[in-house]
Amino acid sequence: MYTSRITGMGKYVPENVVTNDDLSKLMDTNDAWIQERTGIKERRHIKKDDGNSTAVMGVKAATIALERAKISKDDIDMIVFATLSPDYYFPGCGVQVQEMMEIHTCPAIDVRNQCSGFVYALSVADQFIKTGMYKNVLVIGSENHSGGLDMTTRGRSVSVIFGDGAGAAVLSRSEENGHGVLSTHLHSEGKHALELSLKGPSTMHWVPELIEQNPQEDIPYYPYMNGQFVFKNAVRRFSEVIMQGLEANDLQVSDIDMLVPHQANLRISQFIQKKFQLTDDQVYNNIQKYGNTTAASIPIALCEAWEEGKIKDGDTVVLAAFGSGFTWASAVMKW
Numbered sequence: 001m002y003t004s005r006i007t008g009m010g011k012y013v014p015e016n017v018v019t020n021d022d023l024s025k026l027m028d029t030n031d032a033w034i035q036e037r038t039g040i041k042e043r044r045h046i047k048k049d050d051g052n053s054t055a056v057m058g059v060k061a062a063t064i065a066l067e068r069a070k071i072s073k074d075d076i077d078m079i080v081f082a083t084l085s086p087d088y089y090f091p092g093c094g095v096q097v098q099e100m101m102e103i104h105t106c107p108a109i110d111v112r113n114q115c116s117g118f119v120y121a122l123s124v125a126d127q128f129i130k131t132g133m134y135k136n137v138l139v140i141g142s143e144n145h146s147g148g149l150d151m152t153t154r155g156r157s158v159s160v161i162f163g164d165g166a167g168a169a170v171l172s173r174s175e176e177n178g179h180g181v182l183s184t185h186l187h188s189e190g191k192h193a194l195e196l197s198l199k200g201p202s203t204m205h206w207v208p209e210l211i212e213q214n215p216q217e218d219i220p221y222y223p224y225m226n227g228q229f230v231f232k233n234a235v236r237r238f239s240e241v242i243m244q245g246l247e248a249n250d251l252q253v254s255d256i257d258m259l260v261p262h263q264a265n266l267r268i269s270q271f272i273q274k275k276f277q278l279t280d281d282q283v284y285n286n287i288q289k290y291g292n293t294t295a296a297s298i299p300i301a302l303c304e305a306w307e308e309g310k311i312k313d314g315d316t317v318v319l320a321a322f323g324s325g326f327t328w329a330s331a332v333m334k335w
């Protein structure tokens with residue numbers, strides 16, 4: 001049995017900063033409301049002509065991760081790409097990354113688990129490494145939310161929350177005992193699928209039909225979120241899945257050196273921090289700068305925490321996510 005370990009990380013966010021005040025020029029919202037409910041001050045949005053896309057941002061983050069892992073693209077055995085905002089219906093972003101980075105023929109898997117996507121993707125990669133099948137897997141989370149948000153007052157309760165960006169990790173077979181991914185736990189509960197969803201355009205909801213059926217009020221080709229219901233489920237599932245990860249490894253809450261929660265909403269992270277009585281040094285948040293970047297949020301935050309020297313060799317690092325599906329997941333790692 002082998003162990004997998006993150007050997008390199010990278011992140012990329014578009015240059016274009018969109019503040020809460022910028023949004024208030026497009027819709028009836030304001031900085032005070034957004035900060036009070038979500039903690040978000042600004043986020044990044046792709047600009048139409050800046051050359052970015054979900055796959056392109058993934059490549060930018062992945063290129064840095066490869067450099068830091070000190071491996072060549074030829075050493076990659078598999079790509080796992082998590083996103084809810086792919087460039088195309090099909091094919092997935094994984095093969096686009098493969099083409100753009102000129103990676104040789106290898107499997108490329110796209111993971112569709114929204115805010116839990118990166119932890120799901122990490123878990124997939126971990127299984128392939130643990131069995132001995134692969135040595136180096138490129139794991140990417142990337143999102144282009146701004147390409148599909150309703151930027152009018154109608155969409156304000158959703159649109160102010162989300163931002164664009166990408167994070168990537170190289171997961172490699174580890175020879176060092178005790179280091180690496182100790183466990184991953186994945187969950188989903190499909191009965192709440194539509195509580196946080198984008199129904200169309202899709203094979204069930206085709207664009208001309210949608211416009212005909214929904215003149216103005218309820219347009220299902222923008223994301224829908226039952227905010228308070230999502231909030232309640234998020235705090236419950238975050239707590240459960242963190243505890244599950246700790247118990248599986250005989251660890252206590254006090255053993256956590258760094259918790260990197262999915263950056264859903266600063267209030268959710270603060271609730272978890274308080275519940276587990278963690279100090280500010282034990283929890284990493286950057287939603288204030290980037291908003292909620294769904295599958296990209298954990299790798300961006302993890303990468304940034306590491307870049308800032310807040311994660312050191314031997315630290316116990318816990319990742320936890322909750323999102324559309326509902327899906328939720330955790331990963332416990334010895335850095």
Ligand SMILES: CC(C)(COP(=O)(O)OP(=O)(O)OC[C@H]1O[C@@H](n2cnc3c(N)ncnc32)[C@H](O)[C@@H]1OP(=O)(O)O)[C@@H](O)C(=O)NCCC(=O)NCCS
Pocket residue numbers: 028029030033034037038115156157158160225226227228230231234264265268292322323324
């Ligand atoms: C979305 C969320 C911030 C909304 O906060 P809330 O306290 O539930 O607010 P509500 O939806 O009840 O709306 C309260 C009021 O603010 C208004 N409002 C909604 N969005 C607004 C905005 N961007 N600016 C100003 N006012 C807004 C509503 O219309 C409502 O007005 P009313 O009282 O006159 O009807 C909150 O529910 C949340 O964070 N949920 C979880 C979201 C999340 O984490 N999603 C990602 C999961 S991975």
